[in-house]
Amino acid sequence: MASPTLVWFRDDLRVADHPALHNAVERGEPIVCVYVFDEVSDGIRPLGGATRWWLHHSLEALAGELDARGLTLTLRSGRAADVIAELQAETSAGAVYWNRRYGLAEREIDTGIKAELAAQGVEARSFHANVLFEPWTLQTGQGQPYRVFTPFWRACLSAPAPRKPLPAPSRETVQRLGSAGAGGDGALTNGSDTQPTRARAPHPTTENLDDWHLLPTHPDWAGGLREAWVPGEKAAHAQLQRFVKNDLTDYLDDRDLPARDATSRMSPRLRFGEISPFQLWHATEHSAPGAAGFLREVGWREFAYHLLYHFPSITTENMRPAFNAFPWAKPTDEVLQRWQRGHTGIPLVDAGMRELWQTGVMHNRIRMVAASFLVKNLLLDWRIGEAWFWDTLVDADPASNSMNWQWVAGSGVDAAPYFRVFNPALQAKKFDPEGEYINAYVPEAGTPEYPEPMVDLGESRKRALEAYDVVRGT
Incomplete structure (x- = not known):
């Protein structure tokens, strides 16, 4: 049997x-x-x-x-x-x-x-x-989990090279096993008189995917997602091939420019495992320009899972306890909705939030700017932003989403200096100098129809630094 x-x-x-x-x-x-x-x-x-x-x-x-x-x-x-x-x-x-x-x-x-x-x-x-390195296999010289990315990634690169990807099973192999759904009349052979007949596996009843109501209907807000994405393993590999062929060489030069389609767009593929990090590792030529920088970004995801495993409370709690005393502002519905919908009056922030709403993703550089604006210029708790990203990102990842928000807030490990406040105007001048990205999502910027800024960037930065004095030196 x-x-x-x-x-x-x-x-x-x-x-x-x-x-x-x-x-x-x-x-x-x-x-x-x-x-x-x-x-x-x-x-x-x-x-x-x-x-x-x-x-x-x-x-x-x-x-x-x-x-x-x-x-x-x-x-x-x-x-x-x-x-x-x-x-x-x-x-x-x-x-x-x-x-x-x-x-x-x-x-x-x-x-x-x-x-x-x-x-x-x-x-x-x-x-x-689903990760290149199991979280328990890497530790500091003191036998502790890594808390800083650079030595963590150095340890990854010094470890034995990740294994080669495994092939997909063939239909012929599955048929020889007699798996459910393989066809036939319940008994399959490989055509040889000497091969014993293999009984088919039972075919369990299945639920209807539509009955899970995963798709939005009233209203159907997913039109932009359908235009931007084709989920699935085949589409994931097609996108990877395009990236390696067209964008990998110039990745380090172009990845911070949101108007250019120069990123890998692999994050939702990795989130749902339509592609594995081992496949990414071996598909990129390590000697090719840009490959090291791209793999470092894969390493940042690895670091997120390393932290999630060793510090599971990272998803809801400040990793730096001193931040438990941080004087977050109380959000009002109006303030929060203006940030969520991209009506802050700050063009680069609004462009990012509208890109997120329309396509389910936001360029990584702009994610940092939009997140910094929320937690530092508006002084709103990082968990508020994390929850919005969890609901609106197609790549909302249980490890990366929380780690990245804590990184921006300064409450996590390996955080940017907590007093760093991204200036959206300067970021736009540096990374969107022609205004192509802003114009694509905020065409009314600079017209009478565009709202005044919610806050003055200079004054709100000063307030943020005063608030961050609470955790200075910890």
């Missing part, structure tokens, strides 16, 4: 370089694939609107990739521990494989599931898949 392998997809919506799927094939038994939509387990943060939109389309793409290989994606919702236990019982799976996650709640869920399966004699294995 077949002893199927249950492959649990999470933030790894791809078929190539998917260690859990690869090892399931190596195990040699029929494969059952499942995605669990879990927003009810303890500690799990519900997705924002933009990431829900992306997830819907990325799951559609994943189902197509699996179907092309003779596999079927089963969709279930609910508490992950319950769902996995139910599916294991339904399919009589002898093994459950998944790729590791690094948030505290996710790790606790996975540990509990692994223990429950082991108690029933079911093999449960997790795999290294």
Whole structure:
């Protein structure tokens, strides 16, 4: 009797370089694939609107990739521990494989599931898949987690080179395993009289993706996202090829210029695991101009997950306790909405916030400017901005989103000097000298229709420095 392998997809919506799927094939038994939509387990943060939109389309793409290989994606919702236990019982799976996650709640869920399966004699294995370096493998000379990026990245570059990406399974291989959805009449062979017949895996019932209501309807605000993005593994690799061919060489020169389409646009692909960091690493020529700078940005993501693993409270709490006494202003609805909708009267900030609203992303340089304006010129708590980005970014990442906001606020590790206040006017002059980016999103800037600035940049900077005196020297 077949002893199927249950492959649990999470933030790894791809078929190539998917260690859990690869090892399931190596195990040699029929494969059952499942995605669990879990927003009810303890500690799990519900997705924002933009990431829900992306997830819907990325799951559609994943189902197509699996179907092309003779596999079927089963969709279930609910508490992950319950769902996995139910599916294991339904399919009589002898093994459950998944790729590791690094948030505290996710790790606790996975540990509990692994223990429950082991108690029933079911093999449960997790795999290294979505970061280049496991967080516990890198430490300072004092045996502590890194808190500063530069020595962290130096340690990464000194470590053994990341492994090469794993191939996607072929349809022929899957058919020999007898996996559900592979076709045939329930018994598959490889055409050889000496090959034993393999019973097909059971095909569990699946929920309807549309019933999860991940897409906006009333109103449908996702028109700009549809114009800007095509989620899915194939689109991710096509974008990577374009970037390597057209933009990698000049990456260091052009990456800070928001009017140029010079960035990799890989962040939402990495967020949902449509592409792996191992694939990015090996697709970029290390000797090519710009490659080192690009990989350093991949390293910044690695650093975020290193911190999330070792300091899980980074998502909600100041990493520097002194900031617990910071005199944040009380936000009013009007002030917050003007920042959110890009009506602050500061053109570069407004351009960034409108780009975010329309496309689900914001150029990284402008993210820093817009975030600095909120926490320093408006003196609003970084968690307010983090929550808005969580809801509106298609690449809202549980590690990077919080770390980057704390970096700008000065409350995190490896923070910029806490007294640094980005001047949007100077930033625009330096990085958008012709006004192309601003004109694309704020065409009314400089006309009578454009609002007056919410605050005076000079005076609000002075107030910020006075407020930051509370944490000076800590």
